[in-house]
Amino acid sequence: MSDQQIYKGLAGVVVDTTAVSKVVPETNSLTYRGYAVQDLATQKSFEEVAYLLWHGELPTVAQLALFSQRERANRRLNRSAQAVLARIPETCHPMDVMRTMVSYLGSEDPDEDVPTVEANLDKSLRLLAVLPTIVAADFRRRRGLEPIEPHHGLGYAENFLNMCFGTVPDPVIVDAFNQSMVLYAEHSFNASTFAARVVTSTQSDLYSAVTAAIGALKGSLHGGANEAVMHDMIEIDVPERAESWLNAKLDAKDKVMGFGHRVYKQGDSRVPTMYQALVQVSEHLGETRWLQIYRELATAMDRRTGIKPNLDFPTGPAYYLMGFDIPMFTPLFVMSRITGWTAHIIEQTRSNALIRPLSAYDGPQQRPIPA
Numbered sequence: 001m002s003d004q005q006i007y008k009g010l011a012g013v014v015v016d017t018t019a020v021s022k023v024v025p026e027t028n029s030l031t032y033r034g035y036a037v038q039d040l041a042t043q044k045s046f047e048e049v050a051y052l053l054w055h056g057e058l059p060t061v062a063q064l065a066l067f068s069q070r071e072r073a074n075r076r077l078n079r080s081a082q083a084v085l086a087r088i089p090e091t092c093h094p095m096d097v098m099r100t101m102v103s104y105l106g107s108e109d110p111d112e113d114v115p116t117v118e119a120n121l122d123k124s125l126r127l128l129a130v131l132p133t134i135v136a137a138d139f140r141r142r143r144g145l146e147p148i149e150p151h152h153g154l155g156y157a158e159n160f161l162n163m164c165f166g167t168v169p170d171p172v173i174v175d176a177f178n179q180s181m182v183l184y185a186e187h188s189f190n191a192s193t194f195a196a197r198v199v200t201s202t203q204s205d206l207y208s209a210v211t212a213a214i215g216a217l218k219g220s221l222h223g224g225a226n227e228a229v230m231h232d233m234i235e236i237d238v239p240e241r242a243e244s245w246l247n248a249k250l251d252a253k254d255k256v257m258g259f260g261h262r263v264y265k266q267g268d269s270r271v272p273t274m275y276q277a278l279v280q281v282s283e284h285l286g287e288t289r290w291l292q293i294y295r296e297l298a299t300a301m302d303r304r305t306g307i308k309p310n311l312d313f314p315t316g317p318a319y320y321l322m323g324f325d326i327p328m329f330t331p332l333f334v335m336s337r338i339t340g341w342t343a344h345i346i347e348q349t350r351s352n353a354l355i356r357p358l359s360a361y362d363g364p365q366q367r368p369i370p371a
């Protein structure tokens with residue numbers, strides 16, 4: 001065995017600087033470009049936060065108007081992309097659709113010899129605008145429904161919800177959805193963002209980096225946890241069963257999805273805001289079963305392990321209550337995190353160094369090929 005220090009999972013390793021966001025687990029704080037995420041979630045639209053992440057400052061009224069105009073103008077999925085979507089089997093996971101569609105869109109958007117910030121910002125905006133159209137069309141086709149065209153008179157959240165459900169829901173739902181988009185948008189060097197930065201560091205293109213990030217987000221230790229949370233809650237079924245279900249899970253040494261975090265050990269800074277959004281949605285709809293299971297599980301988990309919920313824990317039931325099918329939850333995360341990923345891709349491009357760590361070899365010693 002080597003005597004080199006191993007940083008398994010890169011835990012605790014600082015690999016670069018970033019000006020996009022700051023996570024301070026000790027004070028339970030998360031800021032995007034210096035603004036507290038709780039303030040952004042409750043006071044700003046997702047479009048404003050996207051602008052902030054990409055440009056470093058919140059938009060003026062005129063800048064936001066121009067940004068929204070460009071976002072609205074890029075929402076339609078062209079015919080060739082619609083045809084690709086129609087060819088992807090409905091039996092696959094919707095995250096496979098996301099990965100394939102982003103890869104396809106990359107083939108329609110030519111690379112520059114040397115990617116400029118401006119060109120990458122344009123590509124990022126096109127993805128921000130069109131991903132909701134893809135998610136909504138995929139959601140509807142799985143229900144045997146025709147897609148609904150984007151509505152240029154509606155903001156990002158209203159338009160997306162309208163494309164999914166054929167109606168703009170009550171402002172309570174729109175607001176909770178907007179908050180989830182803001183809270184999911186960015187989180188420093190998480191696994192999917194790091195995957196995007198690794199791909200970018202080889203001087204590959206933005207679509208390749210986003211495709212890799214989608215693959216990383218799909219896993220249940222990362223974005224896929226929001227789906228797993230809801231499957232678990234449905235299995236638990238009634239609040240009274242939450243504690244015994246949890247104990248059986250922990251006794252079997254299984255992970256409980258939606259709990260724990262690589263960086264936060266005293267609780268995820270985004271959870272209180274999303275929990276309030278979940279409360280609002282539950283009370284508005286008069287359906288508090290999932291909220292009660294949430295409380296029972298969180299209390300029992302804390303009592304037994306001290307491990308706290310992460311953001312995927314409240315978003316799971318919130319998205320379910322909003323009417324989304326469970327396999328669509330992680331694609332919703334993609335719609336939001338496209339902003340953080342691309343902000344990091346642009347930052348990595350500006351100040352690049354090939355990402356290539358070392359490994360300590362622990363295989364067989366050198367040996368001759370058998371005769």
Ligand SMILES: CC(=O)SCCNC(=O)CCNC(=O)[C@H](O)C(C)(C)COP(=O)(O)OP(=O)(O)OC[C@H]1O[C@@H](n2cnc3c(N)ncnc32)[C@H](O)[C@@H]1OP(=O)(O)O
Nearest residue numbers: 220221222223225254255256257258259260261262310312
């Ligand atoms: C938006 C997001 O991506 S947030 C993350 C979403 N992912 C999940 O919710 C999946 C469930 N959670 C987990 O698997 C983990 O907490 C992770 C992967 C997120 C972070 O884990 P790490 O920092 O690598 O810590 P690690 O997995 O080593 O856990 C440390 C200890 O806590 C335990 N632990 C951590 N999370 C959990 C959990 N969710 N359920 C049960 N035990 C847990 C581990 O079993 C381990 O115990 P041990 O020391 O006795 O072996």
Ligand SMILES: O=C([O-])CC(=O)C(=O)O
Nearest residue numbers: 186187189190191262263
């Ligand atoms: O930071 C992480 O490791 C995971 C996470 O919470 C996120 O990506 O939002």
